[in-house]
Amino acid sequence: MTTPKDTALSACRQLMEPIIGILLRNGVTHKDLALICKQLYVQVATDEFGIRGRDTNLSRVAMLTGIDRKEVARIKEAMHSNEQSEQSQQHQDRLTRLLSAWHQDPDFCTPDHQPKPLDIDGEQQSFALLVRRYGGDFPASALLKELKRVGVVEPLADDKVIATKRYFVPAQSDPAALLRAGSVLQDIGNTLHHNIYKADSEKLPARATSSQRAQHALRFERRASNSRMPLDTALAFQQFVEQQGQTFLEQVDAWLSEHEQSDLPPETPHWRLGVGTYLFSNLIEPETPAEGDHSDDGEQ
Numbered sequence: 462m463t464t465p466k467d468t469a470l471s472a473c474r475q476l477m478e479p480i481i482g483i484l485l486r487n488g489v490t491h492k493d494l495a496l497i498c499k500q501l502y503v504q505v506a507t508d509e510f511g512i513r514g515r516d517t518n519l520s521r522v523a524m525l526t527g528i529d530r531k532e533v534a535r536i537k538e539a540m541h542s543n544e545q546s547e548q549s550q551q552h553q554d555r556l557t558r559l560l561s562a563w564h565q566d567p568d569f570c571t572p573d574h575q576p577k578p579l580d581i582d583g584e585q586q587s588f589a590l591l592v593r594r595y596g597g598d599f600p601a602s603a604l605l606k607e608l609k610r611v612g613v614v615e616p617l618a619d620d621k622v623i624a625t626k627r628y629f630v631p632a633q634s635d636p637a638a639l640l641r642a643g644s645v646l647q648d649i650g651n652t653l654h655h656n657i658y659k660a661d662s663e664k665l666p667a668r669a670t671s672s673q674r675a676q677h678a679l680r681f682e683r684r685a686s687n688s689r690m691p692l693d694t695a696l697a698f699q700q701f702v703e704q705q706g707q708t709f710l711e712q713v714d715a716w717l718s719e720h721e722q723s724d725l726p727p728e729t730p731h732w733r734l735g736v737g738t739y740l741f742s743n744l745i746e747p748e749t750p751a752e753g754d755h756s757d758d759g760e761q
Contacts, residue, residue, distance in 0.1 A: 476650070483642065502526040503536045553641060554733075555597055556629040559604065560613060561714050562595040563624045576624040578617050581605065588622055594723070611635070627711065648737055652680045675732070688745065695742060706738045 484494060506525045511517040519537075523530045563569050563576045569591055570576050580587040581601075592601040605622065608614035613626040630641070660679045669677075690698070713736050725731055 480646070483639070487639065499528065499532075500536055500540050502528065503533055504540065507537065553629060553637065553644070555595075555599060556604070556608065556613075559591065559595050559608075560624055560627055560629060561718060563591060564627050565715060565718050566591075566594070578621040578623045581620050581622060611637075627714075645737060645739075648735070652682050655680055656682060672732075681736070686741070699740060699742075702738075702740045706740075710736070710738060 503522055503526060506522045507517045509517075510521065510525055517525070519530050519533050522528070522533050526533070528536070563579075564574050568586060569579065577586060579591065582589050584590060588605060589601045592599070592604055596604050605614065608624075608629075609616070609622075611629065613624060613629055614622050615625050616622055656679050660677060662674075662677050665673060665677055717734065722731075
């Protein structure tokens with residue numbers, strides 16, 4: 462009889478296979494991964510399995526994780542929040558937000574949402590003004606250097622610059638690409654985890670706020686696939702998804718920009734909202750008939 466633990470481990474194998482491929486290509490051994498897993502077991506058990514909103518105590522963490530209490534205490538003492546990953550995510554969000562504004566704010570784009578050439582400095586229609594509005598406290602010169610480096614902003618004559626892309630996607634050779642991959646997998650995983658274990662409208666109080674309803678609602682997660690596609694359709698499908706997916710994401714981006722509150726104080730609770738789209742493709746090799754099996758050769 463298959464147990465929930467067996468099912469969870471089967472799902473884990475599917476989840477971890479592409480992750481292991483990434484780790485092996487970057488020199489990460491199973492010992493390195495085991496150390497991170499141990500830290501994450503302690504972190505998640507502490508954060509998510511407490512009683513009445515409090516952190517889980519050492520004994521309960523030890524019981525849940527199978528790690529002894531002394532080791533749990535040592536890990537909690539030595540464990541640092543994954544600050545590098547969080548900073549990378551914030552940095553990528555900032556660059557994307559800046560490029561989005563360049564395509565949507567009428568001060569920086571044409572009526573048909575094409576980015577205008579901007580002076581690097583100045584009080585009107587300048588990159589410096591764009592950064593002051595949408596770049597947070599990051600220096601304009603550093604942001605411009607990074608956007609040029611990743612090839613989404615190009616210099617023009619007369620000390621002007623223009624955006625060439627609407628979204629920031631780091632190059633495959635860029636370390637930021639790895640950190641972005643981690644954040645994408647985290648977003649997908651968090652949505653699945655929420656839908657399986659946290660979405661429960663029955664827990665809502667009678668007069669629930671919209672924020673409370675959002676916390677307990679199922680999050681949109683769908684797939685459309687077909688396993689009987691001829692080989693010559695793959696490229697056409699990629700082009701179709703590229704076009705339609707980009708159009709959809711631009712509509713989402715416009716909605717988010719329209720509803721954002723840019724002057725929200727950092728200490729005020731707020732949501733990070735978004736949608737991710739991705740294409741998947743698996744080559745299915747033809748089955749090799751077992752020896753003596755002639756069911757496919759026309760014989761009865």
